[in-house]
Amino acid sequence: MTNVSRRITLKKNYILALFAGLLFLSFVFVNIGSGLLLGRQKLDLTGDGRYTLSEASRRIVSEINSPLYIRFYLSSAVSREYPALYQYSQAVLRRLETYRDQNPEMIRIEIKDPEPYGKIAEEAQKQGLKSFLSADGRSELYFGAVLGNDNGDSRIIEQFSPGRAGYLENDISRAIAALNNPLRPKIGITSDSLPVSEKHYGGPDQGADSRSWGGRRHEWAFLRLLRSEYDVVGISPQTAEIPYDVETLILINPHRLSPLFAYALDQYLLRGGRIILFADVYSETEAEIYGTASENSGQINSLLKNWGVSVNFAKVIGDRSLGENLVSGSESGEKLSNLPTWLNLNGSAINTRLPFTENIVSVRLRSAGSIDLHQVENVKASPLFATTEKGGRIDAETVRLHNRQAVSEQFAEEGKRFLAAVLLEGKADSASLRNPLDGTGFEKEMLPFLPTSIKDGKLLVVADSDMLADSLWVNGQAGGNEGVYDLVPYAQNGEFILRAVDYMTGAETNAALGSKSLNPERKSISAEIYQQKLQPYLAEYEQNKRLLGEKEKFAEIWNEAVQNDDAGVNMAVIRKQEQNRKEIRELQKKLKQTEYLVRKETTAWINTIIWLNMALIPGCVLFIVWLFRFFAVRRQRRMVREVINEYKIS
Numbered sequence: 089m090t091n092v093s094r095r096i097t098l099k100k101n102y103i104l105a106l107f108a109g110l111l112f113l114s115f116v117f118v119n120i121g122s123g124l125l126l127g128r129q130k131l132d133l134t135g136d137g138r139y140t141l142s143e144a145s146r147r148i149v150s151e152i153n154s155p156l157y158i159r160f161y162l163s164s165a166v167s168r169e170y171p172a173l174y175q176y177s178q179a180v181l182r183r184l185e186t187y188r189d190q191n192p193e194m195i196r197i198e199i200k201d202p203e204p205y206g207k208i209a210e211e212a213q214k215q216g217l218k219s220f221l222s223a224d225g226r227s228e229l230y231f232g233a234v235l236g237n238d239n240g241d242s243r244i245i246e247q248f249s250p251g252r253a254g255y256l257e258n259d260i261s262r263a264i265a266a267l268n269n270p271l272r273p274k275i276g277i278t279s280d281s282l283p284v285s286e287k288h289y290g291g292p293d294q295g296a297d298s299r300s301w302g303g304r305r306h307e308w309a310f311l312r313l314l315r316s317e318y319d320v321v322g323i324s325p326q327t328a329e330i331p332y333d334v335e336t337l338i339l340i341n342p343h344r345l346s347p348l349f350a351y352a353l354d355q356y357l358l359r360g361g362r363i364i365l366f367a368d369v370y371s372e373t374e375a376e377i378y379g380t381a382s383e384n385s386g387q388i389n390s391l392l393k394n395w396g397v398s399v400n401f402a403k404v405i406g407d408r409s410l411g412e413n414l415v416s417g418s419e420s421g422e423k424l425s426n427l428p429t430w431l432n433l434n435g436s437a438i439n440t441r442l443p444f445t446e447n448i449v450s451v452r453l454r455s456a457g458s459i460d461l462h463q464v465e466n467v468k469a470s471p472l473f474a475t476t477e478k479g480g481r482i483d484a485e486t487v488r489l490h491n492r493q494a495v496s497e498q499f500a501e502e503g504k505r506f507l508a509a510v511l512l513e514g515k516a517d518s519a520s521l522r523n524p525l526d527g528t529g530f531e532k533e534m535l536p537f538l539p540t541s542i543k544d545g546k547l548l549v550v551a552d553s554d555m556l557a558d559s560l561w562v563n564g565q566a567g568g569n570e571g572v573y574d575l576v577p578y579a580q581n582g583e584f585i586l587r588a589v590d591y592m593t594g595a596e597t598n599a600a601l602g603s604k605s606l607n608p609e610r611k612s613i614s615a616e617i618y619q620q621k622l623q624p625y626l627a628e629y630e631q632n633k634r635l636l637g638e639k640e641k642f643a644e645i646w647n648e649a650v651q652n653d654d655a656g657v658n659m660a661v662i663r664k665q666e667q668n669r670k671e672i673r674e675l676q677k678k679l680k681q682t683e684y685l686v687r688k689e690t691t692a693w694i695n696t697i698i699w700l701n702m703a704l705i706p707g708c709v710l711f712i713v714w715l716f717r718f719f720a721v722r723r724q725r726r727m728v729r730e731v732i733n734e735y736k737i738s
Contacts, residue, residue, distance in 0.1 A: 141186060144600035145261040149187060151268050152194045154237040158184055161212045163229035164201045169222055176250045177231055183256055184233070187264070202230045218247040218571070235263045241270045251563075251576035254603045258583075259573065261601050262317065273593050274333050275314060276323040279340035281374055281382060282553065284308045309558045309575055313586045314338075316572045317598075325349050328525060329534050330356040336592040337361065341368045341553040345387045347524045353391055354519045355535070360543030362592035364585075365392075366553040367399045369457035369484045373557040381488070392549065394516045396464035399551050404429050404487045405458045405506040406499050407475035410437060414492065427492055428499045429455050429482065431475070431508075432579075439472050442511065444587035444599040450579045452560045455487050456552035459507040466515045466541075473509035473550070481506065509550040515541030546592050555581045577603075625682050632682075636675040639668055 141149070160181060167174040181199070188195040202209035204227035212230045213219070219228035236242035243263035252259065277284070285307045307315075314320055323330065323337060328348040330337060337356065342365075345353075357363060367388055368374075368381075375381040386401045406428030414427050431437075433451040440446050451473065458481060461469055480502040487495055517540045525531045554560060561581035577583065583603055590599035 141190060142257065142261075142601070144597050145187075145257055146190060147597050148261050148265045148268065149190045149195070152191060152264065153268065154194075154239050156195045156264065156267065157236050158188075158195065158197045159215075159234045159236075160184060160197060160199050161202055161208070161217055161230045161232050161234070162199065163209075163231065164203070165222055165227070165229055166231060169229075173231065173250065176253065177248070179253075180248050180256065183260065187260065204228065215242075216244045216246060220247070235260075235267060237267050239270075241267050243267055246571050246573050249573060249576065252573065255577075258601050258603055262598060265595075265598055266317070272317070272319045273335040273595075274331075275318040275320050275589060275593075276330065276334040276337040277311070277314075277320055277340070278323040278325050278337070279342075280325050281341045281343055281371065282556075283377070284340060284556065285311055308556060309562045310556050310582045310585050312572055312575070313582050314589060317586065318589065318593075328352050328530075330361060332359075335362065335594075336589055337363050338589075339363060339365045340556065341366055341371055341374070341384075342388055343382050344385050345391070350387070350391055351520050351524055355538055357395075357516070357545040357547060358518060358538040358541045358543075359535070360541075360545050362546040362548075364548045364550075364588060364592060366550050366556060367401075367457070368455075368553040369399070369401050369404055369551065370455045370487050371553055372454045373554050373559075375490065383488075391519050392547075394464065394519050395512050395547050396462050396467050396469060396516075397510060397512060397547075397549055398460050398462075399549070400458045400460060400481075402484055403458055403481040404455045404484050405431075405475055405479060405481055405508060405551075406495075407431060407437075407479045408499070408501065409476050409478050410434070425493070425496050427496055428480070429487060429495055431456065433473055433508075437474055437476060439470065439474075442470060442472070442591075443596055444591040445472060445584070446600065447602040447604075448580050448584055448587075451581055451584055452555060452579045453508060453552045454554040454560065455484075456508045456550075456554075457484075459510055459549060459551050461507065461510065464514075464516060468513045470511040470513070471507055471509070472511055472548075474505045474507045477503060477505055479504060479506040508552065509548070512547040512549070514544055516545070517541075548588055548592065556585070625686065628682070632675050632678050636672065636679065639672045639675065 162177050162181075166177060184197055188197055200208050200212070202212045204222075209228065209230065212232070215234045217230050217232040217234070219230055221227070222229055230247075232247045233245045234242060235245070243266050245259055245263060248256070311320065318335075321334070323334070325342070326346055326349060328351060330352050334356075337353075339353070353363065365388070367384070369384065371381045384401050386399070389398045392398055408426050408428045410431045410433060411426045411428035412430035412432055414425055414430075431453040433453065434449055438445060438448055438451060440448060453473070456473075478501050480500050482495060482499050486498060518538060520537075523531045523534065523537045525534065531537075561577055561579040563576045563578060575582070580603065587599045587602065590596070590601075
């Protein structure tokens with residue numbers, strides 16, 4: 089073989105190798121590009137980032153100091169009896185694997201199948217996992233996890249629920265954080281007006297009298313959240329000193345402060361204590377339970393003033409743009425009216441720039457008071473909740489009469505924002521001149537009187553206690569044997585309280601953990617496309633949604649009236665109810681049709697992009713290869729001509 093032929097052969101091999109390499113690269117780019125568009129697990133572009141661990145979660149995982157074992161219990165029967173639940177179980181497993189991939193040296197996952205009446209089922213039961221019945225009701229199934237370490241510590245997720253899908257990362261990360269730091273900080277709680285628990289936390293000792301809900305008391309859901317993370321203890325509203333080991337004190341709707349308790353709160357803050365205060369102008373929850381609500385004396389302001397804050401107990405704030413829509417009227421003229429004092433806070437009404445408020449997008453308040461601020465040296469004030477510029481106030485007495493129609497009619501917009509919650513941090517002077525026990529001999533058993541702060545304190549003031557009630561943020565009742573993982577929130581009241589306590593106690597990593605189910609800010613590519621395709625249908629779509637909401641409200645009222653056999657119910661109402669049901673079905677059909685069309689257009693557009701992505705890159709590669717081939721052939725021909733010319737000359 090001549091040198092020329094050898095060179096030609098090498099060139100051909102070089103081109104073929106280059107062609108293969110470029111095809112391989114195109115394959116890689118196609119897969120990456122389609123993955124980005126489709127939002128697969130590893131490249132997460134979901135609207136709420138549900139397949140990506142937050143910075144707080146990654147920090148918690150990095151702090152694991154002992155091998156962590158995750159035992160994932162999933163009954164195999166779930167796959168055939170509950171397909172939707174099985175699908176969610178695979179999402180849970182993928183999320184657990186995300187944690188393992190973040191720290192594979194310290195995290196191990198073990199998948200267990202608790203067959204009915206088997207040893208693993210018995211093990212799951214002993215660990216405290218909750219079972220549920222199979223479709224035929226004959227066997228118990230399990231879907232939960234036990235997290236443990238070599239130190240003998242463990243945390244149980246009793247049962248994974250699709251209703252808490254948005255809180256999945258929050259639940260897992262908090263379980264891991266608890267294993268990292270098994271010591272549970274102590275949280276104090278007191279209320280002289282509301283029965284937040286079956287235990288006595290300073291509130292009215294009702295026992296099982298007629299003034300309690302259904303003749304009994306149950307633990308409110310927010311308290312169950314706190315108890316899952318903290319050691320919660322009751323603090324008497326008559327104490328003269330807050331115990332030194334109480335990390336944070338939650339003070340709920342104090343009506344009247346004894347001089348001793350006011351002194352205890354004052355000195356606690358000056359020693360660097362943390363207080364979360366829910367001070368209500370008018371407690372709708374208290375009125376619901378007891379038939380009336382006690383009038384707040386406003387004594388708490390004597391403690392608050394040195395921290396630069398006061399609560400206006402004469403006025404209730406409102407905002408029609410944030411107010412809840414309620415159905416009112418009679419059989420002949422039902423209408424949807426706006427109650428501006430029942431606030432659904434969102435958007436700019438919530439300050440999300442603090443660690444424990446980030447991603448908080450939905451908080452509900454009822455008949456909240458307004459907070460006034462004045463500057464105090466060495467105290468930093470951070471507003472948390474406020475109305476929009478369309479805010480206004482109404483006399484608390486009007487609200488106290490419980491005439492919602494009058495509240496709606498008499499409310500007047502004042503064209504300014506009104507503050508409903510604020511965080512205060514720093515040092516302040518004492519609100520007391522001396523220890524009220526001076527001269528009694530008991531002062532010798534107490535800590536010395538402090539005229540001013542010796543350490544930075546924290547005071548979080550919310551001018552509403554109704555936000556704590558289950559009915560404002562979580563589906564179902566908090567009674568029975570339900571646990572934390574049974575809670576299905578529809579607002580973030582409970583999340584806000586838990587994260588606020590985290591922040592106040594210094595657990596700032598936990599404070600940054602939040603849900604991903606109520607965050608509309610971050611959108612995937614597909615979500616953006618969906619919104620674009622929805623625009624031509626948006627006006628009709630929103631109108632139909634509004635009408636559907638109104639019809640469903642009416643249906644709830646009529647159903648309740650029929651079930652209660654109200655005197656006003658007659659055949660005309662029943663016929664109207666049936667007509668309403670038909671209209672609801674029709675509206676639901678229209679909404680589904682619109683959603684189907686938009687999804688169809690979105691899918692078609694995404695598929696077009698994917699095919700372009702798949703064709704464009706290989707096409708570019710082929711074009712480059714063609715260019716190489718073109719110039720290589722030209723060079724080859726030139727070399728052949730040179731050889732021929734050499735032979736001719738010779």
